[in-house]
Amino acid sequence: AQSVTQPDIHITVSEGASLELRCNYSYGATPYLFWYVQSPGQGLQLLLKYFSGDTLVQGIKGFEAEFKRSQSSFNLRKPSVHWSDAAEYFCAVALSGNTPLVFGKGTRLSVIA
Amino acid sequence: SQTIHQWPATLVQPVGSPLSLECTVEGTSNPNLYWYRQAAGRGLQLLFYSVGIGQISSEVPQNLSASRPQDRQFILSSKKLLLSDSGFYLCAWSTGLAGKTTGELFFGEGSRLTVL
Numbered sequence: 001a002q003s004v005t006q007p008d009i010h011i012t013v014s015e016g017a018s019l020e021l022r023c024n025y026s027y028g029a030t031p032y033l034f035w036y037v038q039s040p041g042q043g044l045q046l047l048l049k050y051f052s053g054d055t056l057v058q059g060i061k062g063f064e065a066e067f068k069r070s071q072s073s074f075n076l077r078k079p080s081v082h083w084s085d086a087a088e089y090f091c092a093v094a095l096s097g098n099t100p101l102v103f104g105k106g107t108r109l110s111v112i113a
Numbered sequence: 114s115q116t117i118h119q120w121p122a123t124l125v126q127p128v129g130s131p132l133s134l135e136c137t138v139e140g141t142s143n144p145n146l147y148w149y150r151q152a153a154g155r156g157l158q159l160l161f162y163s164v165g166i167g168q169i170s171s172e173v174p175q176n177l178s179a180s181r182p183q184d185r186q187f188i189l190s191s192k193k194l195l196l197s198d199s200g201f202y203l204c205a206w207s208t209g210l211a212g213k214t215t216g217e218l219f220f221g222e223g224s225r226l227t228v229l
Contacts, residue, residue: 032216043119043203043220044157051216090156094216098164100147100172101218105156 002027004093006104013081014112021076021107023091031093033074035065038088086111115140119204119221126228132191134224136204144206146187151201199228
């Protein structure tokens with residue numbers, strides 16, 4: 001069965017510093033890949049997605065992610081973090097566009113001044 | 114544009130009481146519908162999904178059930194709640210099989226259930 005691993009439960013970064021959140025998946029083929037963000041007590045908002053083409057994808061709020069097939073990874077990056085980026089981030093994968101998403105356990109991001 | 118509504122937003126229920134959480138989607142037809150549960154430190158767990166009226170797939174054994182009485186309505190129910198049912202429940206939709214989709218889910222705002 002496909003699985004998603006987000007190795008970092010909690011990350012703290014300074015405002016203005018760069019950010020990388022890690023995501024690894026376990027699946028034989030290239031799955032559909034997603035990053036979502038969740039503010040406390042809210043639903044999830046899609047940041048970006050990858051299913052084919054250019055392996056570096058741009059998302060909303062200045063985020064980007066790079067798909068690396070050899071590492072089975074889809075890490076999320078942002079060059080300069082803002083205090084408003086503090087939230088929980090979830091990586092998700094799906095076998096195809098018509099199968100349910102499987103989510104990682106999330107990484108909580110804290111931003112300090 | 115498409116919207117998803119989920120209610121109630123907050124619910125406090127005693128053990129053994131029934132549960133009904135409702136979710137409706139507007140602005141699209143034949144969506145795939147999903148119920149996820151989120152517990153602290155455990156990410157999102159898929160509970161049920163539906164690709165059409167009356168078609169429900171259950172992902173985990175539990176005392177919860179789901180129904181889809183109309184194309185854009187998805188209901189999560191329980192006859193007798195357990196303490197372990199406490200959590201944050203999220204409804205979501207995606208483009209259905211008849212439409213082109215890249216699989217992304219669109220989430221409601223969630224329902225916080227506390228069982229005492």
